[in-house]
Amino acid sequence: MAEYIKYRVPARGVSATKGVAELIEKAEEDGVKTAWHRLLEQQPQCAFGQLGLCCRNCNMGPCRIDPFGSGPTKGVCGAGADTIVARNLLRMIAAGAAAHSDHARDVAEVFKGVAEGRLQYYRLTDVEKLKSLAETLGISTENKDEHEIARELAEVLEGEFGKPGDEPLRMLALAPKKRIKVWEKAGVIPRAIDREICECMHRTHIGVDADPVSLLLHGIRTSIADGWSGSMMATYLSDILFGTPKPIKAEANLGVLKEDYVNIIVHGHNPILSTKIVEVAMSEEMQELAKKYGAKGVNVAGMCCTGNEVLMRLGVPIAGNFLMQELAVITGAVEAIIVDYQCIMPAIVDVAQCYHTKVITTEPKAHIPGAIHIEFNAEKADEIAKEIVRIAIENYPNRPRDRVHIPKHKIEAIAGFSVEAILEALGGTLEPLINALRDGTIKGIVGIVGCNNPKVRHNHSHVTIAKELIKRDVLVVGTGCWSIAAAMDGLMSPKAVDLAGPGLKKVCETLNIPPCLHMGSCVDCSRILIALGALAEALGVDIPDLPAAGSAPEWMSEKAVSIGTYFVASGVFTHLGVVPPVMGSQKVAKILTEDVEDIVGGKFYVEPDPVKAAETIYNVIIEKRKKLGWPL
Ligand code: CUV
Ligand code: SF4
Known part of the structure; x- marks a missing residue:
């Protein structure tokens, strides 16, 4: 079903990643649209939306506020720009926190099943981490076997989502004491994850909270529930179930697809599915089956964050980040793209129809019309994974050989830098890192995270900011689509020193690490929080005192809004490379980029130009060093 391509994309200009342009050009030849094409068709995008000035929260509306003041300044209910912008932002935070935390809930359910001995296909892999988390949460581990500990832990973690009462979240035990004090003073200690998200929806309903300050403070509370409990739980439990990542070599970019193999892409976020697909696909049985269908074997590659999960733990090659999901299908060489949830463009079904690719959805909460839906279920994980992999293999003979084009680009990357792995590289203590920071060998640490956005040149800001910072002796760590961008650019190879x-350079060579460290998927931004918390505590300071910063250069998702907010809430100076929809209220913009610093120690900084952004981030680091009395 070729489509009429009304607007062509300047393919050579839209991405900094090798192989992308040739596939956009192929897409146009094949009559296939990509996100870049659809973005052009969306022009001009609604200015009210961009400014955050439209409200659809009740059916007296939709209402729009005139940013120039000559039209209406109030919605029908009387809500003004400040209220509407703040409410819209709070809803974004709620959605983002919900996505991360509901993902955590799914992992927690599997964890509970394993603890209770109900799930034969999963097991407790990192028992050390299980014990340490249990102890941190006040569960005694003495004289208990691992399943008993896991059962007690599962019960506590289940309570995180909806426990009654006003007691703080139990996972906040992982946060530095100084942070807790700050949050207490600000009145933003979260009580239960679902409750804070629910309260976001309540507060933003017609006629509830109209005060932008109060709305945004609740946004901070909700984001803390995400970062320090929801996402944190997803990370901890995934490590306990599948192993805590250690440095591992793998390849990145679309060139990891193989011409004469059955290519399967796992895309989405939850390792519960992707890990099983990888395991089953690599089994003797499936490799043999593939040979029966004329292929040399089965090749699994990752996409987006679930790709990061299997890259970090199993060394599975990663085919690309968010904006490359359609391109993978456009190679014509993908037999199946197997997805769970988050950041799956419904468009991949349309694109797949132009080739032979089967799109297989697996989650009851994420159906896509036109896809094959095979519901995944942890109890029958292996059987279902086999059924799915078999569909991919049987599809191999249908590959449109005359329309296959796999870009040749791929590059080696080292991933798997969990906090534990970083500590190990340091020889078991933070001391060497602290010394290097203190004497100025390394100036600071920056966490770069987040998505792709076709509004900006694909992966350009991701890699530019990283390069500008490492050049200035700033260690860069990160997650999500940033880490894939950095890997594809070679920044995670030892040569990048x-x-x-x-x-x-000296530090990286001594420790044998690249200058950009892959810390995992989006929920693993929690690893960055843990690292910052540990550094602050070791130095006897609070996170805002550290020569550290965060950046989301190409963000687009609501999840990224929640992450950015919990970085700020955790005391981090946080850069955004794409303007958030808040500029319709000077007041809200000022709170986020100035006033919030007095409350929680972190603030947002918006700058689309990656070189300028890196300079500012570096200057902030230098300011923090000055305050610590450290050499510049
Ligand atoms: Ni989370 S980082 S687009 S897939 S949320 Fe999705 Fe991972 Fe952004 Fe990338
Ligand atoms: Fe309009 Fe108020 Fe309803 Fe929003 S809540 S749509 S501003 S009347």
């Missing part, structure tokens, strides 16, 4: 400043 040549791009680092002399101090950082």
Whole structure:
């Protein structure tokens, strides 16, 4: 079903990643549209929406506020720009926190099933981490076997979502004491994850909270529930079930697809599915089956964050980040793209119809019309994974050989830098890192995270900011689509030390690490929180005192809004490379980029130009060093 391509994309200009342009050009030849094409068709995008000035929260509306003041300044109910912008932002935070935390809930359910001995296909892999989390949460581990500990832990974690009463979230035990004090003073201690998200929806209903300050403070509370409990839980439990990542070599970019293999892409976020698909696909039985269908075997590659999950733990190659999901199908060489949830463009079904690719959805909460739906279920994980992999293999003979084009680009990357792995590289203590920071060998640490957005040049800001920072002796860590961008650019290969400043280079060579560290998927931004918390505590300071910052150069998702907010709430200076929809209220913009710093120690900084952004981030780091009395 070729489509008429009304607007062509300047393919050579839209991405900084090798192989992308040739596939956009192929898409146009094949009559297939991509997100870039659809973005052009959406022009001009609604200015009210961009400014955050439209409200559809009740049916007296929709209402729009005139940003120039000559038209209406109030909605029908009387809500003004400040209220509407703040409410819209709060709903974004709620959706983002919900996505991360509901993902955590799914992992927690499997964890509970394993603890209770109900799930034969999953097991407790990292028992050390299980014990340490249990102890941190006040569960005694003495004289208990691992399943008993896991059962007690599962019960506590289940309570995180909806426990009654006003007691703080139990997972906040992982946060530095100084942070807790700050949050107490601000009145933003979260009580239960679902409750805070629910309260966001309540507060933003017609006629409830109209005060932008009060709305945004609840946004901070909700985001803390995400970062320090929901996402944190997803990370901890995934490590306990599948193993805590250790440095591992793998390849990145679309060139990891193989011409004469059955290519399967796992896309989405939850390792419960992707890990099983990888395991089953690599089994003797499936490799043999593939040979029967004329292929040399089965090749699994990751996409987006679930790709990060299997990259970090199993060394599965990663085919690309968010904006490359359609391109993978456009190669014509993908037999199946197997998805769970989050960041799956419904468009992949349309694109797949132009080739032979089967799109297989697996989650009861994420159906896509036109896809094959095979519901995944942890109790029958292996059987279902086999059924899915078999569909992919049987599809191999249908590959349109005359329309296959796999870009040749791929590059080696080292991933798997969990906090535990970083500590191990340091020799078991933070001391060497602290010393290097203190004496100025390394100037600071920046966490870069977040998505792709076709509004900006694909992966360009991701890699530019990273390069600008490592050049200035700033260690870069990160997650999500940023980490895939950095990997595809070679920034996670040992050779990348040549791009680092002399101090950082020395440290990386001594520790045998790249200057950009892959810390995992989006929920693993929680690992960055843990790292910052540990550094602050070791130094006897609070997170805002650290020479550290965060950045989401190409963000687009609501999840990224929640992440950005919990970074700020955790005391981090946080850069956004794409303007958030808040500029319709000067008051809200000022709260987020200035006033919030007095409350929680972090604030947002918006700058689309990656070089300028890196300079500012570096200057902030230098300011923090000055305050600590450290050499510049
Ligand atoms: Ni989370 S980082 S687009 S897939 S949320 Fe999805 Fe991972 Fe952004 Fe990337
Ligand atoms: Fe309009 Fe108020 Fe209803 Fe929003 S809540 S749509 S501003 S009347």
